Amino acid sequence: MIIYKFGGVSVKDAEAIKNISKIIGEVNEPLTVVVSAIDNSTNLLEEIIDAHYSEKANVKLLLEDLKQKHLTLILDLFDKFPKNLLTKIQNLFSEMEARVVKPFSQSFNYEYDQMIAYGELLSTTIVSAYFNHIGQKNMWVDIRTCLDADDKYRDANIIWDSSEEKAKNIFKPDANHLFITQGFIASDSKGNACSLGREGSDYTAAILAYLLDAEKMIIWKDVLGVLNADPDYFSNTTKLDLIPYHEAIELSYYGASVIHPKTIKPLQAKEIPLWVKSFIKPKEEGTLITKGDLPQPLLPNFIVKKQQVLISIKSHNFSFIGENDLFFVFSLINKYGVKLNFTQNTAVSFVFCVNHSFRFIEGLIDDLKLKYDVEREDGLELITVRHYSPDTLAEITENHQILIEQKNKNTAIFLSQGTQEIPLEDCCCLQEKRQ
Numbered sequence: 001m002i003i004y005k006f007g008g009v010s011v012k013d014a015e016a017i018k019n020i021s022k023i024i025g026e027v028n029e030p031l032t033v034v035v036s037a038i039d040n041s042t043n044l045l046e047e048i049i050d051a052h053y054s055e056k057a058n059v060k061l062l063l064e065d066l067k068q069k070h071l072t073l074i075l076d077l078f079d080k081f082p083k084n085l086l087t088k089i090q091n092l093f094s095e096m097e098a099r100v101v102k103p104f105s106q107s108f109n110y111e112y113d114q115m116i117a118y119g120e121l122l123s124t125t126i127v128s129a130y131f132n133h134i135g136q137k138n139m140w141v142d143i144r145t146c147l148d149a150d151d152k153y154r155d156a157n158i159i160w161d162s163s164e165e166k167a168k169n170i171f172k173p174d175a176n177h178l179f180i181t182q183g184f185i186a187s188d189s190k191g192n193a194c195s196l197g198r199e200g201s202d203y204t205a206a207i208l209a210y211l212l213d214a215e216k217m218i219i220w221k222d223v224l225g226v227l228n229a230d231p232d233y234f235s236n237t238t239k240l241d242l243i244p245y246h247e248a249i250e251l252s253y254y255g256a257s258v259i260h261p262k263t264i265k266p267l268q269a270k271e272i273p274l275w276v277k278s279f280i281k282p283k284e285e286g287t288l289i290t291k292g293d294l295p296q297p298l299l300p301n302f303i304v305k306k307q308q309v310l311i312s313i314k315s316h317n318f319s320f321i322g323e324n325d326l327f328f329v330f331s332l333i334n335k336y337g338v339k340l341n342f343t344q345n346t347a348v349s350f351v352f353c354v355n356h357s358f359r360f361i362e363g364l365i366d367d368l369k370l371k372y373d374v375e376r377e378d379g380l381e382l383i384t385v386r387h388y389s390p391d392t393l394a395e396i397t398e399n400h401q402i403l404i405e406q407k408n409k410n411t412a413i414f415l416s417q418g419t420q421e422i423p424l425e426d427c428c429c430l431q432e433k434r435q
């Protein structure tokens, strides 16, 4: 079995879906294709959920936008009106419409997951119908019937044993050679939807690769492979041809958003090779992530995380921030489900960074204020450099106002004020782009 994963950009319009059909048309082996929601529709679903939660009047308009986006895609894809498909899509929208007229009956995160799942259900329904229509016979799999997870909504953990049994029964290569299924979602203990965390479809593909003992996995992106920096922020980037698992896990952990951080572990456990390839230039070799050592000479890698919020806590009365304090702070961090991007502590302070988009910042700060002096600073960026040299660091930090820095043998992290207007000139092989 081979596993392919296509993200939101690769299914963004009719042309993009036709392009995918060419890529899968080249495969003569059993293939499972994991597909994300069409470009930006998960963001739109988040707006719908927020509008529903805050009882805003525009919820129905937003839902109508989402519907039009999908109907336009269908009309662009099919030459003849596909009645069966339209009925399926109408049914999915009727379910969503029924949800937004009722108040939340359970926790925000639970309700979020029930709604967010429709993005992938819609996209895969359309992609599967189109492939069948053009003769690429496939089986649409509702991944909720296969992947069991716990009830940690929005960041659910897979239950590996029961999922393995189901996956092996459903994705039987002899039953069907092409399977189309959803990334990002799974089933909770009662069979309702849960999600694996934003951008989690890469992880779904890796889970299936592991459960089905796949021969290889390919994630198809709009870049030539993993580059030594995000091309949205830097020009003159270089493609990395080969990355060992242990390095890939570090890069994604520090925020190289081309691969979801949880993707590597299941693949590494069974030594399944992962290719990151371009759906625009599918014949190009891409990046291979596999076991082995880092190729020499080491190339510096740059990772930028924008829109960071620094939260600084200080004890009253100059007393130490000790183990009890850290225990208290981390309990709150755990309670709010905070993803920490950076931490540092001194004798009387503890600071940490979270993404600006984290919705419970205010609640967390209010709870911290019960015990500490708390300050918040917005609009910061975290710059991580792997395999740095003194010259690289001097150049990358030159036009930034650095607030905090941390270094170990391989990695330097800088927390800086938002990007300055002056781009870095000739920074090693890179140039930072103007925002």
Ligand SMILES: Nc1ncnc2c1ncn2[C@@H]1O[C@H](COP(=O)(O)OP(=O)(O)O)[C@@H](O)[C@H]1O
Pocket (backbone or CB within 6 Å): 006, 007, 008, 009, 010, 199, 220, 221, 222, 223, 225, 226, 227, 228, 229, 230, 231, 232, 256, 257, 258, 259
């Ligand atoms: N080191 C990197 N190498 C390549 N792309 C990167 C890197 N860091 C960030 N990116 C960004 O990742 C994007 C592709 O990932 P993503 O948008 O998550 O794809 P998808 O939604 O299709 O899964 C690229 O367009 C690029 O802007």
Ligand SMILES: N[C@@H](CC(=O)OP(=O)(O)O)C(=O)O
Pocket (backbone or CB within 6 Å): 006, 007, 008, 009, 036, 037, 042, 043, 119, 183, 184, 197, 198, 199, 200, 201, 202
């Ligand atoms: N649709 C989900 C899951 C995902 O992985 O999407 P993408 O592959 O487009 O990053 C999200 O946007 O979070």
